[in-house]
Amino acid sequence: MDIFLSQVLNGLQLGSIYALVALGYTMVYGIILLLNFAHGDIIMVGAYVSWLVMAQLGLNPVLAILLSIVACTLMGVIIDKVAYAPLRNAPRLSILITAIGVSYFLENGAQLVFGADPKVVPAFTDISTINLGGLALSFPAVVTVLVTIVATVALTLLVQKSKLGKAMRAVSEDMGAARLMGINVNSTISFTFAVGSALAGIGAVLYAMAYTQASPTMGMMLGTKAFVAAVLGGIGSIPGAVVGGLIVGFAEMIVTWLGLSVWKDAVVFLLLIIVLIVRPTGIFGRTMSEKV
Amino acid sequence: MEEEIMTDKRPIISTGGRGGASGSKKTLPMPVRYAINAVLVLLVLVVGELMIDGGAITRYQSTVLEQVGVYIILAVSLNIATGYLGQLPLGHAGFMSVGAYGCAIFVMRMAEVLGVGARDFTTGTPLTVLLVIGGLLVGGLCAAVAGIIIGIPALRLKGDYLAIITLAFAEIIRVVMLNIDSVLGFKLTGGAKGLTGIPGYSSFLLVFACVAIVCFLIHTMMKSRHGRAILAIRDNEIAAEATGVNTTYYKTLAFVASAFFAGMAGGLYAGCIGVLQPAYFGFMKSIEILVMVVLGGMGSMLGSALSATVLTILPEALRAFSEYRMIAYAIVLILVMIFRPQGLLGSYDFSLSRIIERVMNRDFPWKKKDDAPADAAKGEEVSADV
Amino acid sequence: MSSEKKKHRSVLVQMETPNLIPERDLGTIPVLQAEHLGIDFGGLTAVDDFNIAMGRTEISGLIGPNGAGKTTIFNLLTNVYQPTRGTVLVDGYDTAGKSVAEVNRMGIARTFQNIRLFSQMTVEQNVLVGFGNTMKTHLITDMLRLPGHWKQEAEFHDRALELLDIFDMRKYADTQAGNLPYGAQRRLEILRALATSPKVLLLDEPAAGMNPAETEELMENIQKIRDEFQIAILLIEHDMSLVMGVCEVVGVLDYGKIIAKGTPEQIQNDPRVIEAYLGKQEVK
Numbered sequence: 002m003d004i005f006l007s008q009v010l011n012g013l014q015l016g017s018i019y020a021l022v023a024l025g026y027t028m029v030y031g032i033i034l035l036l037n038f039a040h041g042d043i044i045m046v047g048a049y050v051s052w053l054v055m056a057q058l059g060l061n062p063v064l065a066i067l068l069s070i071v072a073c074t075l076m077g078v079i080i081d082k083v084a085y086a087p088l089r090n091a092p093r094l095s096i097l098i099t100a101i102g103v104s105y106f107l108e109n110g111a112q113l114v115f116g117a118d119p120k121v122v123p124a125f126t127d128i129s130t131i132n133l134g135g136l137a138l139s140f141p142a143v144v145t146v147l148v149t150i151v152a153t154v155a156l157t158l159l160v161q162k163s164k165l166g167k168a169m170r171a172v173s174e175d176m177g178a179a180r181l182m183g184i185n186v187n188s189t190i191s192f193t194f195a196v197g198s199a200l201a202g203i204g205a206v207l208y209a210m211a212y213t214q215a216s217p218t219m220g221m222m223l224g225t226k227a228f229v230a231a232v233l234g235g236i237g238s239i240p241g242a243v244v245g246g247l248i249v250g251f252a253e254m255i256v257t258w259l260g261l262s263v264w265k266d267a268v269v270f271l272l273l274i275i276v277l278i279v280r281p282t283g284i285f286g287r288t289m290s291e292k293v
Numbered sequence: 294m295e296e297e298i299m300t301d302k303r304p305i306i307s308t309g310g311r312g313g314a315s316g317s318k319k320t321l322p323m324p325v326r327y328a329i330n331a332v333l334v335l336l337v338l339v340v341g342e343l344m345i346d347g348g349a350i351t352r353y354q355s356t357v358l359e360q361v362g363v364y365i366i367l368a369v370s371l372n373i374a375t376g377y378l379g380q381l382p383l384g385h386a387g388f389m390s391v392g393a394y395g396c397a398i399f400v401m402r403m404a405e406v407l408g409v410g411a412r413d414f415t416t417g418t419p420l421t422v423l424l425v426i427g428g429l430l431v432g433g434l435c436a437a438v439a440g441i442i443i444g445i446p447a448l449r450l451k452g453d454y455l456a457i458i459t460l461a462f463a464e465i466i467r468v469v470m471l472n473i474d475s476v477l478g479f480k481l482t483g484g485a486k487g488l489t490g491i492p493g494y495s496s497f498l499l500v501f502a503c504v505a506i507v508c509f510l511i512h513t514m515m516k517s518r519h520g521r522a523i524l525a526i527r528d529n530e531i532a533a534e535a536t537g538v539n540t541t542y543y544k545t546l547a548f549v550a551s552a553f554f555a556g557m558a559g560g561l562y563a564g565c566i567g568v569l570q571p572a573y574f575g576f577m578k579s580i581e582i583l584v585m586v587v588l589g590g591m592g593s594m595l596g597s598a599l600s601a602t603v604l605t606i607l608p609e610a611l612r613a614f615s616e617y618r619m620i621a622y623a624i625v626l627i628l629v630m631i632f633r634p635q636g637l638l639g640s641y642d643f644s645l646s647r648i649i650e651r652v653m654n655r656d657f658p659w660k661k662k663d664d665a666p667a668d669a670a671k672g673e674e675v676s677a678d679v
Numbered sequence: 680m681s682s683e684k685k686k687h688r689s690v691l692v693q694m695e696t697p698n699l700i701p702e703r704d705l706g707t708i709p710v711l712q713a714e715h716l717g718i719d720f721g722g723l724t725a726v727d728d729f730n731i732a733m734g735r736t737e738i739s740g741l742i743g744p745n746g747a748g749k750t751t752i753f754n755l756l757t758n759v760y761q762p763t764r765g766t767v768l769v770d771g772y773d774t775a776g777k778s779v780a781e782v783n784r785m786g787i788a789r790t791f792q793n794i795r796l797f798s799q800m801t802v803e804q805n806v807l808v809g810f811g812n813t814m815k816t817h818l819i820t821d822m823l824r825l826p827g828h829w830k831q832e833a834e835f836h837d838r839a840l841e842l843l844d845i846f847d848m849r850k851y852a853d854t855q856a857g858n859l860p861y862g863a864q865r866r867l868e869i870l871r872a873l874a875t876s877p878k879v880l881l882l883d884e885p886a887a888g889m890n891p892a893e894t895e896e897l898m899e900n901i902q903k904i905r906d907e908f909q910i911a912i913l914l915i916e917h918d919m920s921l922v923m924g925v926c927e928v929v930g931v932l933d934y935g936k937i938i939a940k941g942t943p944e945q946i947q948n949d950p951r952v953i954e955a956y957l958g959k960q961e962v963k
Contacts, residue, residue: 036457084627084631087631088630088634091634092634092635094587096630098584098588099626099627101583101626102627103627105620105623106620109619109620110620112619113617221577225464225576229461263472266468270460270464270465271461271465273457274446274465277450277454278449281450281454323829327824514821517821517832518807518811518816518821521807521808524799524804525797525808527799528796528798528800531791533797535757535783535795535872536809536871536872536874536875537783537784537809537811537812537875538780539778540780541778
């Protein structure tokens, strides 16, 4: 029973991280229809900042968390301003290639600055387990799940209730019309990148907490999986990203538990293919058909 | 050079205003055009081979050249699906790996059965030549089968979803290559350690003969009713259907042709480097090939070939600065996309015959400024809306 | 490709509804028949109980206010939308379950309200795509440039230019379709549809954006196409001069239903039509 529960918690933890990263993908895709390949690498940046602040500078973990989130947020906004903004009206493939270029840049930049070997991120806290009704649960896992719940609720409120959230939804619906209604499209897009990247920053901290590592290419597989999660849930949908993340996390957990961990990537991608064939827009996705 | 555009026999009148010249234009008959190109290809092959034999091109350089050829085939084959069909597959390396393993395993197993030694492949006997050609076809066919399996579900989806599903398939292929041996219970792909001892059957001559053949076949396919149907789907799928184009068939055809040639390239690659590991064929490899196509200009075979050449040679040439070269590569990629989103050549394609015809007609760009820009203009407007 | 070779099931249905057919077309089966055709979009009935039977050389018009469902009917006839109910027969063959391309091969060709050309291809290539199913060379013949390829390309090159001559567009043959002037784009769409050798041609607002002189010319051309190709033409149009000028039968659609049908004269004087267009007027 204990093993089962801790496995479930593992799945939840992994799924939550995927969910946070998937939210970033979904938001950016929702607003400018861009598969932001660099999103996974933003997480890598966040993990390195955590490492830098704690292991190199020896500063407080709380500061590390804050700085990681701030760094990711800034990174997201800068990337948008420098690389994507000039291409707002370009063919979508060009922006996609630019995103790939940014991703290359970040990965190789990190490799140049920090070297190819993974860095060990120190533990953020000494607490490793907490007791809950007689059950010893992994503290990072519990924190991860709680943070993800809070972040998702906050994001939903932001998008549904706030003025900026309404602007975001308007821009994603029809950029031209939103502009005519007096919405500042560019700053709305920047804001979207900021929020998505801040979530990636949180994800980075949680990832570093769980796996205590930072490496130049860590963002690639994490990003790809989170992206799969976003598509699985229906890209553009907030609950979709969360559900997708949890599905991917649990799928990996179950496959690993069965002793088939070498196949876990294949299982995740197979899951994606099956969902896309059955429901081409993902679980929560909206169908958009071309008007003839 | 193979990628000329068929403009013969048409009265060449364009809105550009070269009008009135129709009928009186001198054109090259089709056989002459093909003959010129064939001679040129032969010339390049012979000169290259002589230079390698004479030592003017070092062993290392010729290996790089072979890789250039492999990447040219990969890029022009991906261009069928992206530039011509207008889709965005992100799993080209998957097809390449299927072809590479298929070809290598076929050649190795057959060589074992027939008792052909690895050295025979480097010297080349009629039997090894047959074996390698057979291997390349097997590799291509394996990849084509993978193309059908992937294409049928993938092509029902549109745009980004197609991109994602091809990415997923390629990743699955990689994982399967990595772990298939433990399922089968005998050694097939060699898992993570890789498939070693592949005879070095790829040579400059073989690779570039394949480049010429592949370019020719893609060119002739695209300049036929089949190619027009594929282009029509790219330009407007709904209209193509209403015009009687069997879109499912032609999308699959384009996809499978793209996979087949990628598989062939994989086979050549295997013979070029001698070791195959699933890690070679990850997502980044697919992206690398896509970058070549987009940088060169979607729908331009020459563009694909040129950027494949540059992007293969450049990292080799920059080995001294290896730490910075990938960063430089990334920056160049971003800059090109910002300042020339349609790719370096747009959809312009080079035609030697067209140039000869213009010389025959004394129609030089500095005399009249209209026809050539008509093609260039075409490039400007390529919108790779996927 | 197998679908091309498949024989169409021969289904002949006795149509119940009385229909107007030009006298010259009597005695042959209608080239296009729709019976009780309808579609719902999530509870909303977009088209209901649409019936038509067209003679082989008939020119008919479909008019109605914006949003009445005219284009939806074209989409139903060509299977772009799958009808919720009803039957469509092309030359006596049921189109149920056919793809859009198959319906085209059965004999319906169409144009689009918002022009849909292959804009990066040349004018001639656009027409050649239309000829695609008439051309029979195998992929291998084309890829290896066997003699059959050259023969066929030459033949269809000539046929394409001849077709372009109808609208005097030979001079544009090598122009990129997207660069054509607006009117020429509309004409090219018609020619591309004709290249598929249809039995029925559906024109969706062919005169949209044209000036009166161009519309006048289009009217002549529509008749010319009918006479030369001996096909039926069904058109949607807001330009009443065109509809009343060329159509033999006019149907009026309002809220997805045919509210009146008859000769142009009958339609012009039908109070229901006036009401649909201008609204009801209370007369005391």
